[in-house]
Amino acid sequence: MSAPNLLVLATGGTIAGIAGSATRHDYRPGQIAIEDWLQQVAEFGLSAKLTGKQIANIGSEDIGPPIWTKLHREITAAMADDAIDGIVVTHGTDTAEETAFLLDLTLPATKPVVLVGAMRPADVVGSDGMRNFVNAVWVAGDAGASGRGVLVVMGDRVLGARDVRKVRTRGTDDAFRGFPRGGIALVTPSALEWFGNPWREGEGARFSYSEDLPEVPILYVAAGIEADLVDRILGENAKGIIVAGAGEGNMPDGVRRRLAEYARDGVVVVRASRVDEGLVDREEGEDDANRFVAARALNPQKSRILLKLLLSEGVSDLETIQAAFDNP
Structure with a gap:
């Protein structure tokens, strides 16, 4: 089986953040460019072929319609490109569930789309970003990810966009949970196990995407x-x-x-x-x-x-x- 071709769309967040000290709490999100990130990933010898594109490099508290529109356009184009097997989106954790849900509702459930982030910046003790990313690459390159809608990978768990919630401000093991469904798969850099069959096989987008979404307080x-x-x-x-x-x-x-x-x-x-x-x-x-x-x-x-x-x-x-x- 040939190695999957994956498009990586980077938006910044903690996964691309720098603290400047291995033990510092505060940090600057969105400091590592996707080209530099993929150079680090190349050291792991993953079988997937990764192509990166920088959409933004900001904290996810600043993500909204302009970034959503760019992501939606890029993912839609990637889904129409036979050379691309799946899409990974690096994203800050604060609003990852909202971006994932919006994309889930406005994209067809054909190719895998996986959001991934980190709870700790890249240069601190116990950083989780690279492990989460490698896990996300595995999921996005797996044929079993198709037909499940947009997914979020955090802390060795795969969560559906409808269910995923950030429930902790710190920590890496259970900062994200799923409700009403829990995790739909477990993933590590060496294993992936799905719980149940895909539930959206062949489904198109449920809603059309609008660049002019009304405000709802x-x-x-x-x-x-x-x-x-x-x-x-x-x-x-x-x-x-x-x-x-x-x-x-x-x-x-x-x-x-x-x-x-x-x-x-x-x-x-x-x-x-x-x-x-x-x-x-x-x-x-x-x-x-x-x-x-x-x-x-x-x-x-x-x-x-x-x-x-x-x-x-x-x-x-x-x-x-x-x-x-x-x-x-």
């Missing part, structure tokens, strides 16, 4: 917040809002009543949860009366991505929107 519920906060966050032109509710998407009664007023005027209100794991199920009586949508298994940041795409396609029917959240 997130309202974070905390004890004692007042209804006028809703007015300040929504402004005049917002067509949707995500509520990072307490518990199972709960909020103070005054906030609920104000949001229901906006919902009756056509603003899409999605109840998600600020809790790390757990479903927000639809409450048929109350959600029907308020015209709210339940986020189900999606956290607030992923709910925002999905609602942006729905609104960009002109979807306003609440049953259609709820169905999209039921099965993202």
